[in-house]
Amino acid sequence: MNNLNYTFTKKTKNITIGLMVIGFITIVAGFLTDHAPDGVSHDEYHHNRFWANLLVNGWFYMGIALLATFFMALQYVAEVAWSVAVKRVFEAVSSYLPIGGAVMLVILLAGQFGVHHLYHWMDPEVINPESPKYDEVIANKHGYFAPWFFWLRALIYVGVWVMFQRGFLKRSLEQDLQGGTALHFKQMGKAAAFMVFFAVTSSTAAWDWMMSLDVHWFSTMYGWYAFSGMWISALTTIILFVLYLKRKGYLQHVNDSHIHDLGKWVFAISFLWSYLWFCQFMLIWYTNIPEEIVYFQERLHDFGYMGLMWTVFFMNFVFPMILLMSRDAKRNYYFLVIVGSIIFVGHWLDVFMMVMPATVNGHWHLGWIEIGMALGFLGAMLFTIHSALAKRPLLVKQHPYLDESLHHQV
Amino acid sequence: MSKVAIHAIYDDEEPLMATAKELRSKGIKVKDVYSPFPIHGIDAVIGTPRTRIAICAFIYGITGTCLATLMMWYMMIHDWPTDVGGKPSFAYYMNVPAFIPITFEATVLCAAHGMAITYYLRCWMLPGVKAKNPDPRTTDDKFLMIVETKEENKNNIEAVLKNGGASEISYK
Numbered sequence: 269m270n271n272l273n274y275t276f277t278k279k280t281k282n283i284t285i286g287l288m289v290i291g292f293i294t295i296v297a298g299f300l301t302d303h304a305p306d307g308v309s310h311d312e313y314h315h316n317r318f319w320a321n322l323l324v325n326g327w328f329y330m331g332i333a334l335l336a337t338f339f340m341a342l343q344y345v346a347e348v349a350w351s352v353a354v355k356r357v358f359e360a361v362s363s364y365l366p367i368g369g370a371v372m373l374v375i376l377l378a379g380q381f382g383v384h385h386l387y388h389w390m391d392p393e394v395i396n397p398e399s400p401k402y403d404e405v406i407a408n409k410h411g412y413f414a415p416w417f418f419w420l421r422a423l424i425y426v427g428v429w430v431m432f433q434r435g436f437l438k439r440s441l442e443q444d445l446q447g448g449t450a451l452h453f454k455q456m457g458k459a460a461a462f463m464v465f466f467a468v469t470s471s472t473a474a475w476d477w478m479m480s481l482d483v484h485w486f487s488t489m490y491g492w493y494a495f496s497g498m499w500i501s502a503l504t505t506i507i508l509f510v511l512y513l514k515r516k517g518y519l520q521h522v523n524d525s526h527i528h529d530l531g532k533w534v535f536a537i538s539f540l541w542s543y544l545w546f547c548q549f550m551l552i553w554y555t556n557i558p559e560e561i562v563y564f565q566e567r568l569h570d571f572g573y574m575g576l577m578w579t580v581f582f583m584n585f586v587f588p589m590i591l592l593m594s595r596d597a598k599r600n601y602y603f604l605v606i607v608g609s610i611i612f613v614g615h616w617l618d619v620f621m622m623v624m625p626a627t628v629n630g631h632w633h634l635g636w637i638e639i640g641m642a643l644g645f646l647g648a649m650l651f652t653i654h655s656a657l658a659k660r661p662l663l664v665k666q667h668p669y670l671d672e673s674l675h676h677q678v
Numbered sequence: 679m680s681k682v683a684i685h686a687i688y689d690d691e692e693p694l695m696a697t698a699k700e701l702r703s704k705g706i707k708v709k710d711v712y713s714p715f716p717i718h719g720i721d722a723v724i725g726t727p728r729t730r731i732a733i734c735a736f737i738y739g740i741t742g743t744c745l746a747t748l749m750m751w752y753m754m755i756h757d758w759p760t761d762v763g764g765k766p767s768f769a770y771y772m773n774v775p776a777f778i779p780i781t782f783e784a785t786v787l788c789a790a791h792g793m794a795i796t797y798y799l800r801c802w803m804l805p806g807v808k809a810k811n812p813d814p815r816t817t818d819d820k821f822l823m824i825v826e827t828k829e830e831n832k833n834n835i836e837a838v839l840k841n842g843g844a845s846e847i848s849y850k
Binding site: 546549550553554555556594595677678 | 718719732762763764765775776778779
């Protein structure tokens with residue numbers, strides 16, 4: 269008997285709430301105990317470590333939900349049949365998006381009001397030619413970073429993403445009742461529109477919120493690099509949830525072939541990420557132009573991130589490549605759980621590497637504040653996903669490709 | 679007792695799959711199946727051994743990696759050290775990021791060509807070789823299953839094939 273109604277058990281609920289409590293305590297205690305490191309005057313220190321951590325988690329977990337939305341849209345646009353059996357898992361993972369988007373907006377808002385100084389260009393002094401802090405490079409970029417334009421963009425990104433995401437979920441439930449193909453074609457149209465919007469905004473959001481931490485530097489690969497990192501994180505979350513649900517006796521209609529296909533996606537996108545990461549690195553390393561090389565100078569030599577950089581590379585490229593290469597590994601529960609967890613942590617560290625060298629420079633830690641906050645956000649995301657799973661049946665009832673997906677075999 | 683090969687023609691792949699499963703469960707070997715398109719999962723049903731092409735691909739790929747590394751080391755480091763973009767050319771590892779794209783391409787080139795050539799040789803698909811298809815209709819809309827058996831079993835098997843929905847049965 270295939271049980272389609274997921275119950276969010278008391279035990280799971282307690283674990284996720286426990287994680288959130290840990291996170292909350294770390295946020296409060298971290299803020300209170302985060303003092304200026306040696307050599308930085310107390311007045312100029314604005315809890316950089318604390319805010320940088322919030323940004324790491326805000327971006328990483330929002331990215332998971334965002335790319336789950338993207339992946340869902342991709343299934344419609346490409347008319348994919350096999351994934352219909354696990355569609356509800358994609359939908360549940362995407363349901364963290366409103367919270368993740370709100371967290372990002374709160375972080376940006378705090379920056380705008382000068383609560384933290386992660387974004388150097390948010391300080392109005394740097395574009396004032398009279399001020400000693402005047403920075404010509406930033407002043408030249410002011411057209412793009414003007415507050416009204418920046419905030420217009422930020423609100424449009426989050427607003428439109430959330431609107432599409434909620435629309436997909438709403439119509440998916442309506443389709444269960446209504447059947448037919450009218451709603452399916454509507455989903456396809458909406459998904460195509462989302463793809464066009466997302467193609468632009470996934471890059472510009474990465475520039476606005478992440479690349480602008482190193483405001484003097486820019487890279488045309490950055491948007492895709494950030495995008496592929498979010499994508500692989502979303503895929504590992506999805507595959508881990510599918511395996512978890514199967515373990516618990518749900519999703520009996522999901523067979524080895526579905527798992528195999530998800531495994532292929534994880535394998536492929538971890539390559540995509542490695543490819544983009546390496547392209548960005550190699551071109552900058554080779555040309556060695558001072559204004560470009562600063563990014564890697566900070567990350568490789570100046571601030572002692574070399575070991576972490578290599579760790580990220582191994583966790584996100586070498587392990588998945590070796591461990592997931594064979595067909596049997598992509599169908600094996602333990603392999604997928606191990607590789608999925610490695611990639612998940614690896615990409616959290618990758619976001620850490622994007623944020624930290626630009627914000628706290630050499631004063632970086634991987635201590636209780638970092639780990640506690642990451643666990644807290646993880647708890648919030650898991651809680652949202654579990655509740656979303658419990659709210660809706662685990663299999664769509666009416667979908668033109670449902671039957672094909674249930675007989676999927678590769 | 680002499681052996682006979684039974685050729686059974688089917689109109690669809692599903693009855694063929696079902697019959698093949700039934701034969702296997704009775705311990706009768708299916709020699710081969712010809713079909714106009716790949717039938718997913720048929721190799722497991724008729725008991726074809728797992729392909730070893732993956733092992734070949736790995737060996738060819740490693741060969742490509744080694745050849746490319748040797749070539750670039752000889753050209754760029756050993757024979758005529760070339761300074762490109764101010765990068766040190768004293769040792770291979772110092773320049774390794776620049777060599778990665780070529781290493782990758784050479785690996786793919788050798789793996790892909792090696793696999794294709796191995797496949798053609800193994801299946802003996804060379805220019806001018808006559809096709810070995812026992813029934814040309816399997817390239818259009820028919821499915822053919824070949825069962826090799828001893829003379830005395832043939833009536834037994836023929837019944838199973840007929841029950842499974844075979845539209846024609848012949849002996850070769």
